[in-house]
Structures are given as structure tokens and as C-alpha cells.
Amino acid sequence: MLTIVGPGRIGRALARLAADQEVEACLLGRGEPMEDGAGPIVVCTRADDVAAVIDACPRPDDLVFVQNGALLPWLRERGLAEATQGQLWFAVPGIDASPQAGAESVLVGRHAPGLAYLLGRAGLPARVLPGFEALPNEVATKLLWLSVFGVLGDLHQETVLASVARRDDVTALVAELVPVCAAALGATLDVDATVARLCAYSIAVGSWRAGMKEWRWRDGWLQAAALRHALATPLHDAGCVRLAAPCSTPAL
Ligand SMILES: NC(=O)c1ccc[n+]([C@@H]2O[C@H](COP(=O)([O-])OP(=O)(O)OC[C@H]3O[C@@H](n4cnc5c(N)ncnc54)[C@H](OP(=O)(O)O)[C@@H]3O)[C@@H](O)[C@H]2O)c1
Numbered sequence: 001m002l003t004i005v006g007p008g009r010i011g012r013a014l015a016r017l018a019a020d021q022e023v024e025a026c027l028l029g030r031g032e033p034m035e036d037g038a039g040p041i042v043v044c045t046r047a048d049d050v051a052a053v054i055d056a057c058p059r060p061d062d063l064v065f066v067q068n069g070a071l072l073p074w075l076r077e078r079g080l081a082e083a084t085q086g087q088l089w090f091a092v093p094g095i096d097a098s099p100q101a102g103a104e105s106v107l108v109g110r111h112a113p114g115l116a117y118l119l120g121r122a123g124l125p126a127r128v129l130p131g132f133e134a135l136p137n138e139v140a141t142k143l144l145w146l147s148v149f150g151v152l153g154d155l156h157q158e159t160v161l162a163s164v165a166r167r168d169d170v171t172a173l174v175a176e177l178v179p180v181c182a183a184a185l186g187a188t189l190d191v192d193a194t195v196a197r198l199c200a201y202s203i204a205v206g207s208w209r210a211g212m213k214e215w216r217w218r219d220g221w222l223q224a225a226a227l228r229h230a231l232a233t234p235l236h237d238a239g240c241v242r243l244a245a246p247c248s249t250p251a252l
Pocket residue numbers: 005006007008009010011028029030031044045046047049052053066067068069088089090091092093
């Protein structure tokens with residue numbers, strides 16, 4: 001049985017596509033207990049709520065994490081480095097909205113094949129990574145998309161499709177954040193290939209309005225990691241400062 005924790009946008013979308021495929025699934029809200037037994041437990045809460053789900057879980061080996069942001073180091077600290085993890089490259093803009101396919105999602109871990117199959121049959125392409133060593137690049141790529149298009153979206157109050165036209169800004173932000181992801185996550189990303197991948201996704205989910213969210217796991221995590229590794233990220237810093245408290249920092 002498929003257990004889904006968190007009846008929000010992603011959780012409800014997964015529950016719907018399981019029902020469409022006649023896969024037995026159970027969608028749990030706050031305070032509803034997870035059952036012993038077998039099968040994946042897909043955690044579809046925001047990153048800040050993940051710790052509570054882990055603490056309440058009777059079988060942590062079955063947990064599946066699909067959160068955006070840099071959870072990977074934190075999951076390692078919690079002893080969950082080899083739990084099933086995924087980076088979802090589709091967008092669910094609202095409760096009960098249809099998922100908008102954007103790019104191929106990636107999953108790794110014991111429940112990855114089953115979940116990739118479920119997504120694929122629903123028209124959301126997904127593949128299984130060859131091993132956990134491939135995960136840092138995938139986490140870093142999605143993190144860069146969230147951060148770069150989030151900062152640009154908030155600064156210019158525009159959709160991700162509109163931000164694609166600011167290719168120089170996208171490239172400059174990616175170029176200064178790639179070394180941070182290398183130092184802090186061990187990711188080995190090529191700047192031009194990453195820019196191309198991020199822009200292709202933004203074109204695919206064009207009407208999405210990205211913004212700075214979940215500070216601790218995204219832009220705040222990047223800022224702290226840059227500081228820790230003595231890496232300069234002036235454009236990203238300027239964007240964050242302007243959004244937190246408008247001032248006279250250079251425009252992006
Ligand atoms: N939406 C997307 O397009 C998208 C795409 C890729 C990845 N993601 C990732 O997927 C995750 C979920 O995103 P979302 O957009 O679905 O968020 P969301 O709409 O905010 O839904 C989160 C849900 O989790 C529930 N929840 C929180 N703590 C819980 C707990 N302890 N037990 C059970 N339920 C709990 C929340 O309930 P309350 O309402 O009571 O807080 C809410 O219903 C995020 O980490 C996000 O980064 C989202």
C-alpha cells in the first residue's frame with residue numbers, strides 16, 4: 001500500500017494519480033498515524049514539517065522524501081542518507097490542480113522504481129538514478145532553479161517564462177552559486193548545461209510564479225553555505241537583501 005503524508009498540492013495529486021491507476025493509497029493529514037505494514041510512505045509536507053513526520057514514523061526505511069531544497073545533508077545527519085529520495089520536475093500550482101509536466105523527475109532508493117512507474121503512467125516522466133552518488137547533482141540543479149528563478153520572480157514580479165528572457169542574469173546567478181553547491185553538496189555541475197536545463201524547465205512550466213520560499217532550506221541555506229566555504233555570491237546576496245528590505249543594492 002502507498003501511504004502519502006501531507007494532504008497538500010503534491011500529496012493530493014499523488015493520491016489522485018494512484019486512484020486513477022487503481023493503486024491502493026492512504027492520504028494522511030496532521031495527527032493521523034502511519035500504519036505498520038509495507039510499502040512506501042511518501043512525505044509530501046513542507047521541509048520544516050519533515051522532522052515531525054520522521055519522528056512519528058514506525059518504519060523509517062520506507063520513507064520517501066520529495067522536498068525541494070537542500071535536505072540532503074540534514075537527512076544524512078538523521079541517518080536517512082539512503083532513504084528513497086526524489087526531485088520532482090513537475091508543478092502542482094494549487095490544491096486539486098492537475099500536475100503540469102515539466103521535465104523528467106528523478107528518484108533513487110528502494111521505492112524509486114515503483115514510484116517512477118506510477119508517475120510515468122500518469123504522464124509525468126520519471127527515471128531511477130543509478131545510485132545515491134548521482135543525487136547531489138540533482139538536488140543542486142533543482143535548488144538552483146528554485147533560487148535563481150525565485151529571486152528573479154520576486155524582484156521583477158514575473159513568471160518563470162518571463163525570467164528566461166533575463167538569460168544573462170540567470171547565467172550570472174548560476175555561475176556564482178554552482179561553486180557553493182560543489183563545496184557544500186559535492187555537486188559537479190557545468191554552468192552552461194545547468195542554465196540550459198533550468199531555462200528548459202521554466203519554459204515548460206511557463207506560467208509558474210516562482211518566489212523566495214522556505215529560506216532555511218533554499219536561499220538561506222545557499223547563503224550560509226557560501227559563508228562557510230568563503231565563497232562570494234554578491235548577486236544572490238543583493239537579490240536576497242533587496243527582497244528582505246529594499247535598499248540601493250545593484251539591480252539584477
Ligand atoms: N507544489 C509543487 O509543485 C511542488 C513541486 C515539487 C516539489 N514540491 C515539494 O513537495 C512538498 C509539498 O509541497 P506542496 O506544494 O504539496 O505543499 P503544501 O501544499 O503546503 O502541502 C503540505 C501539506 O502537508 C501537510 N502537513 C504538514 N505537516 C504534516 C504532518 N506532520 N502530517 C501530515 N500532514 C502534514 C500540510 O497541512 P497543513 O495545511 O495543516 O499545514 C499540507 O496539507 C514541498 O517540500 C515542496 O517543496 C512541491
